[in-house]
Amino acid sequence: MKKQQIIIAFLVLLFFVLVYFMGRDLFTGGSVSQVNPAEYNIDKYRMVDSSKICYSEIIQIRLLLEQFNGICFDKNSNLYFTGDQEVQIYDPQLKRNGGFKIDTVANCIAVGSKNTILLGSGAQIVEYSMNGQLIRKWDSQSSEGYITSIVQIGDFIYAADAGNKIVLKFDESGKILAEIGRKDTARGIPGFILPSLYFDVAMGPGEDLWVSNPGLHLLQNFDENGKLNTSWGEASIRLEGFAGCCNPVDFAILPDGSFVSYEKGMDRIKIYNRAGVFECVVSAPTTIDEAALTNCSIGAKVHDLAVDAEGKIYALDDDAKMIRVYQKK
């Protein structure tokens, strides 16, 4: 009799143990290990010593637009912005004082020397007056063209054509005068390496032409005849270098001739002096965000920079849909 009671008690205990394990499996989903044996932690590369940050963010301009494409300044520090299918104009106090709708989406914007607005749209450059009247439009070198940046220096318009991987020099009527930067080993020109559609041009303080070469991690200086004068840049994950496959994706030149670079992947904005020596950081990579890390992909984000006459830096933040304004500390 006693033996039977022990067996029953044992079976009841076994039943409860089984119910416990089944319940745990059912409701907690088991004990899946969270350890990743192939963990690749890139957080440390995104950390920047605060002593290296020499700018502070002073204003955030939120724009109610779906698509952000480009910003620039004119000589009077009026801000021009293009996004969706429109151009918006702001005075130096950042009050809206103009704008107009455009036929297509523009990838980039610049102000011409005769106070006209130049837009790059696919393989075309489109010129508008300040009140939104279409003046003219002209094609790039071929239908494969894709204009990503424009700058006017003197009487010439220079356009970065990412589709054809060259910079085109136009006169003010839109006639192509020269190709700049095509690979020419005899002249020491390595050609532009563009793993993704990021390609930028800017004017230096001496009215000279600077062009980004993101695949080679360089900024290159050309004269108006396409002769390569100089270049600088270093591929490195370190703060002093340009990280990733193709950086910088955008740059601007401050009034004193120093450079502001914008990198994708690890979104960091940095200052280099006139000789290309790293000076400090304007904006460190944002808080670690796994979703943002995968946004480095082609065309995922728009990066554009502009600087005003006082040296304030304006950066498009495509994730937050705003323009961030930075001032030197």
Next chain:
Amino acid sequence: MEEEKKLNRRDFLASGLRLSVALGLGGVGIVLSKNSLAGNSVWQLDPAKCVQCGRCATNCVLAQSAVKCTHVYDMCGYCDLCGGYLRPETKEITTAAENQLCPTSAIRRKFIEEPFFEYQIDDKLCIGCGKCVKGCGAFGNGSLQLQVNHELCVNCNQCAIARDCPADAYSRVPASDPYKFRGYANKSEKSKSPEK
């Protein structure tokens, strides 16, 4: 006047049984025909949702995971400094083992022309850990993507990886269109190396 016929218990049970059998057979027929019309489905993961947690490498029922890194060549920049191939602090860009990010050296780097390099995945060595995918996504164009290789996958009824995927990236997709590449690649076939 004819007397109203009353349903006795035996007839009631017989009718109920016939009705149940008819409904059961009808239901099975509907489900089978629906499955037949829908065609076969297989497991696939969405690269846009993937967070490279490493569970694709460890949770597959196969000894070596059926999830492999796939190279979407249309998106690749053929870069010298490849974030998916090289460790971040590499001093020299060479194929030396200490410079490679992949724990099994499953990525082959081949010179094309200055300064372009092609990166090919060796499926036999790839364990699907996603380390290179994370590097490529963070520093490159995101052309390296994890995909279930259907030449290896045994198509379990309940995929062990899908059950534990923290990003809920797995779903059943039609067997006729089994890959879900992100980017420019033709989604109907697994991306192959470009013509030599």
